[in-house]
Structure formats: structure tokens, C-alpha cells
Amino acid sequence: MCRTVPKKRVGVYPGTFDPLTNGHLSLIMRATAIFDTVIVAIAADTTKSPLFTLEERISLAAESVKNIPGVVVEGFEGLLVDYVLKSGSHTIIRGLRAVSDFEYEFQLALMNRKLDREIQTVFLMTDYQWLYISSTIVKNVASLNGNVKDLVPPPVWTALRHKYGFDEK
Numbered sequence: 001m002c003r004t005v006p007k008k009r010v011g012v013y014p015g016t017f018d019p020l021t022n023g024h025l026s027l028i029m030r031a032t033a034i035f036d037t038v039i040v041a042i043a044a045d046t047t048k049s050p051l052f053t054l055e056e057r058i059s060l061a062a063e064s065v066k067n068i069p070g071v072v073v074e075g076f077e078g079l080l081v082d083y084v085l086k087s088g089s090h091t092i093i094r095g096l097r098a099v100s101d102f103e104y105e106f107q108l109a110l111m112n113r114k115l116d117r118e119i120q121t122v123f124l125m126t127d128y129q130w131l132y133i134s135s136t137i138v139k140n141v142a143s144l145n146g147n148v149k150d151l152v153p154p155p156v157w158t159a160l161r162h163k164y165g166f167d168e169k
């Protein structure tokens with residue numbers, strides 16, 4: 001009897017990740033329940049001016065996910081759709097925190113679909129505990145010596161303290 005071998009499902013979770021927060025981490029963990037492999041794809045080409053270099057963002061994310069099976073971290077340059085196809089995937093994963101995210105996410109998803117009709121974007125809801133955080137708000141609080149230890153993975157907390165030059169409270 002001939003059985004069809006199921007295809008491996010690879011999902012690409014792209015972002016600037018400047019830096020990766022517990023909100024991103026929770027989304028990555030939930031994505032591993034759906035995809036065999038989740039690639040956390042860190043963009044070199046972003047509209048933002050990141051605090052951390054691409055290499056720093058990659059290494060902080062890699063350190064933060066090292067104990068989650070099925071997750072890999074990579075940096076990429078150029079168009080996201082090109083990178084997704086090169087990775088052997090057809091799926092972009094994005095998180096939605098609130099209705100306010102929807103318009104921007106809709107725009108990104110439609111532009112990516114225009115660029116390549118084979119690629120689908122799927123949205124996962126962010127866990128309610130992390131609805132209010134973003135990388136920007138975490139950096140802002142940390143830059144003013146505020147404690148964001150509970151909002152980011154330990155390597156990111158250490159990196160933020162080094163970047164802003166303060167000791168742990």
C-alpha cells in the first residue's frame with residue numbers, strides 16, 4: 001500500500017525584532033504547534049532605525065529560542081517574499097495584538113500577496129498578557145532605567161542593561 005508522506009510545514013515569522021520580547025516568544029511557541037519548523041526571520045531591510053545591529057538582533061533571538069524545538073533564527077536581506085520562497089516555505093506568520101495592528105498588517109499581507117500570489121499570511125493572536133507591549137515601549141522604559149525584566153527573555157534584559165548602561169535593580 002502506498003501512503004502519502006505528509007509535507008513538512010515551514011512557517012516564516014518575520015520582523016525587526018529590535019529586540020525580541022516575551023510577546024514574540026509566546027507567538028513563536030504557539031506557532032510551533034502548527035508548523036514543523038518556524039523560522040524567525042530578522043529583517044535587515046526595515047523602515048525602522050534599530051537600536052540593535054542585525055547581528056545583535058539575530059544572536060539575542062537565537063539565544064532566547066534555543067530551547068524551543070523546531071525553531072530556527074535567520075537574518076535576511078531584500079524582499080520578504082523572496083526569502084520565504086528560498087526557505088522552502090509558502091507561509092508568513094504575523095501576530096495581531098489589537099484592532100490597531102490590523103490596518104498595517106492588512107497592508108503588508110496584501111502587498112506580499114501582490115508580490116507573490118503563492119504566499120499566504122496567517123495571523124495568530126498574541127497572548128492577552130502581552131497585548132500592551134511592543135519593542136518600542138520596552139526600549140523606551142529601559143532607556144529611562146525602568147525595569148522590563150518580566151517583559152523580555154533574560155538575554156535581552158542583559159543586552160538592554162548593557163546598551164543603556166545601568167545595573168540590575
Ligand code: COA
Binds near residue numbers: 023097
Ligand atoms: N508581542 C509583542 N509585540 C509584538 C507582537 C507580539 N506578538 N507582534 C508584533 N509586535 C510589535 C513589535 O514589537 C513591533 O513593535 P515596534 O513597532 O515597537 O518595533 C511591532 O509590533 C511590529 O514589528 P515587527 O513584528 O518587528 O514587524 P515589523 O513591522 O517591524 O516588520 C517586516 C516588518 C520586517 C516584516 C517588513 O518590514 C519586511 O517584510 N521587510 C523586508 C522588506 C520587504 O519585503 N518589504 C515589503 C513588505 S510588504
